[in-house]
Amino acid sequence: MAALSRTPIPLTPDEQRKSGRPRVLLAGRLIYGEAAMTIDCTIRDRTESGARLKLSGPAVLPPKMTLIEIASGVAHECVLTWRRLPEIGVSFLSSTSLEKKAAEPELARLRRLWQDARAR
Numbered sequence: 001m002a003a004l005s006r007t008p009i010p011l012t013p014d015e016q017r018k019s020g021r022p023r024v025l026l027a028g029r030l031i032y033g034e035a036a037m038t039i040d041c042t043i044r045d046r047t048e049s050g051a052r053l054k055l056s057g058p059a060v061l062p063p064k065m066t067l068i069e070i071a072s073g074v075a076h077e078c079v080l081t082w083r084r085l086p087e088i089g090v091s092f093l094s095s096t097s098l099e100k101k102a103a104e105p106e107l108a109r110l111r112r113l114w115q116d117a118r119a120r
Contacts, residue, residue: 022046026072028053029117031110032065038113043069050081050091061088068114073098075110 026043030053040056051067061083067076067090075098078090098111 027070027117029068029070029113030055030059030061030065031068031113032062036109036113040117041067043067044087048092050078050089051076053088053090055086055088058085064093065090066110067092068098068110068117070114070117073114073118075107075114 023045024043026046028041028043030039030041031037037059039059041053042056044052044054046052053067061080063080065078065080067078068074069076074095076090076095077093079093080088081091082089096107096110098107098114102108102111
């Protein structure tokens, strides 16, 4: 799904970030837990440091998880910063491209999950 708009969302007095987030509409998948649980989501707005996500259904999420952007093949290791279900906010700790094959088992697993989601 392609980005529909890059209009920054204006800051409100209770905002903690330093600048507005560009509004986007991208397909994503959250991966979490020892058993590799997944839930589909929509990335509603995003910066280099984090994103606002709309979950596709109910989920009990841990503090740390991985967000895969389906269109770009980028995996973001992230932490949960807020929740107002069905939406949540995450901060990115690191980002990795899943385009190339990886020798590391965790990245190879994330790449397979990305390829599966992209094929749908």
